Amino acid sequence: MSVFFFKGVALFTPLVLFVMGAMGTFLNRRNLIIMLLCIELMLLAANLVFLTASVALDDINGQLLALWVMTAAAAETALGLALCVLHYRLRATLDVELINLMKGSQQNHAS
Amino acid sequence: MTSLVLRPLCFNSLHKKGLLMTSMFFLLSTGAWMSAALVLRSKNPVHSVFYLVLTFLHASGLLVLLGLEFFALLLLLVYIGALAIMFLFVVMLLDIPATELMAHQRGAYPVAGLLFVTLVISLVGLLWQPVETSPLVTPLWPVVQGGPLGLEFPETSWQTAAMSHSALAQLGVALYGVHVDLLLLASLLLLVAMIGAVALTLTRRVHAPLHDVFAQQSVDYQKVVSLVQQSTQAKTFT
Numbered sequence: 001m002s003v004f005f006f007k008g009v010a011l012f013t014p015l016v017l018f019v020m021g022a023m024g025t026f027l028n029r030r031n032l033i034i035m036l037l038c039i040e041l042m043l044l045a046a047n048l049v050f051l052t053a054s055v056a057l058d059d060i061n062g063q064l065l066a067l068w069v070m071t072a073a074a075a076e077t078a079l080g081l082a083l084c085v086l087h088y089r090l091r092a093t094l095d096v097e098l099i100n101l102m103k104g105s106q107q108n109h110a111s
Numbered sequence: 112m113t114s115l116v117l118r119p120l121c122f123n124s125l126h127k128k129g130l131l132m133t134s135m136f137f138l139l140s141t142g143a144w145m146s147a148a149l150v151l152r153s154k155n156p157v158h159s160v161f162y163l164v165l166t167f168l169h170a171s172g173l174l175v176l177l178g179l180e181f182f183a184l185l186l187l188l189v190y191i192g193a194l195a196i197m198f199l200f201v202v203m204l205l206d207i208p209a210t211e212l213m214a215h216q217r218g219a220y221p222v223a224g225l226l227f228v229t230l231v232i233s234l235v236g237l238l239w240q241p242v243e244t245s246p247l248v249t250p251l252w253p254v255v256q257g258g259p260l261g262l263e264f265p266e267t268s269w270q271t272a273a274m275s276h277s278a279l280a281q282l283g284v285a286l287y288g289v290h291v292d293l294l295l296l297a298s299l300l301l302l303v304a305m306i307g308a309v310a311l312t313l314t315r316r317v318h319a320p321l322h323d324v325f326a327q328q329s330v331d332y333q334k335v336v337s338l339v340q341q342s343t344q345a346k347t348f349t
Contacts, residue, residue, distance in 0.1 A: 010136075010177075011237055012140075012234075012237060013140035013143060013144070013173065015230070015233050015234070015237065016144055016147075017143060017144070017147055017166075017170075019226060019229075019230050020144070020147045020148060020150075020151060021147070022226050023151065023223075023226060024150065024151040026219060026222045026223075026226065027219050027222065027223055027226075028151055031156065031207060033156045033159075033198070033201065033202055033205075033207060034150075034151075034156060034159055036198070037150055037156075037159055037160065037163050037198065038150070038151070040163060040190075040194065041147055041150065041163070041166065044166065044167065044170055044190075047170075047186075048170060048173065048174075051174060051177060051179055051182055052177060055177050055178060055179065060278070060281050060282055060285045061285065061290075063179070063182065063278075063282055063285075064282065064285050064286055064290055064293065066182065067185075067282075067286065067297075068293060068297055070185065070189055070190075071297040071300060071301060072297075072300060073190075073194070074189065074193070074194060074301070074304070075300050075301055075303070075304030076304075077194050077197060077198070078197070078304045078305065078307075078308045079304055079307055079308055079311070081197060081198070081201045081308075082307070082308040082311040082312050083311065084201055084205070085201065085204070085205065085311075085312050086311055086312060088205045094205065094207055
């Protein structure tokens with residue numbers, strides 16, 4: 001019975017984690033920090049899928065790619081937090097709905 | 112169930128250990144889900160960061176169950192030791208008010224539907240595993256399984272490496288020997304990220320002296336020498 005469970009369930013955990021991260025990124029967007037945290041969650045889920053498949057298929061390349069995803073996540077976090085600090089200096093808020101500096105006008109078009 | 116193409120996912124040790132490891136797996140994955148949900152639901156961003164750390168802890172426990180102790184330690188060290196602390200610094204540096212839940216969800220229902228469809232397709236593909244007659248069987252699977260198309264498992268260097276080395280040494284060979292281009296690309300990515308983060312957040316002082324590198328490099332040294340000689344002559348005359 002447990003054999004039957006483990007065949008799919010080991011990939012089920014990162015799938016749910018990924019959907020939670022995607023929901024937090026696209027639906028539940030409140031501020032930029034929360035969106036970055038949710039992107040971290042999605043990258044963690046991708047990492048778990050890579051590692052599980054690597055162990056399941058007896059292939060070392062999955063672990064290599066997981067290492068690469070970790071590197072990309074570190075770089076993405078550094079740049080995202082730098083953008084957070086930069087936008088906070090300009091606008092004194094991190095609300096996602098108020099990010100409209102590239103719309104050509106300094107006024108708030110959201111309302 | 113014998114016609115499933117997927118191998119039992121590496122849980123040979125789990126089958127022997129039995130119920131304890133199974134319950135550990137379910138416990139850790141449920142904990143990961145719950146802390147991920149709390150990342151989404153908590154109002155304070157500082158609490159969100161702490162719940163993200165909790166999610167990473169559960170994920171590293173899952174990796175220990177998979178038998179990947181190195182990656183579990185790497186997750187603890189890199190994610191919790193570096194990334195979460197960086198998040199905490201930024202969250203505590205900036206004054207972010209606790210925002211209202213469900214504030215900005217308008218117009219996102221197509222995205223929600225797309226995500227839901229993706230989830231359903233993934234669930235179906237996950238729980239209904241491909242059999243040999245399924246179109247989902249890619250050419251990868253028979254090679255991996257070593258079976259139905261008559262293909263033997265390819266005699267690559269991986270196999271001899273797996274026989275003779277531990278998993279970590281094998282990863283080292285793959286990282287530094289076979290796929291060294293990926294290593295160089297990763298180092299380039301880290302360099303770009305570091306320089307980009309510094310260049311984005313760097314602010315100059317208003318009256319800072321501007322170093323014109325081209326003007327500094329293209330100074331005619333003969334004029335400089337003659338100027339110094341004139342000044343010394345002037346000093347000696349006075």
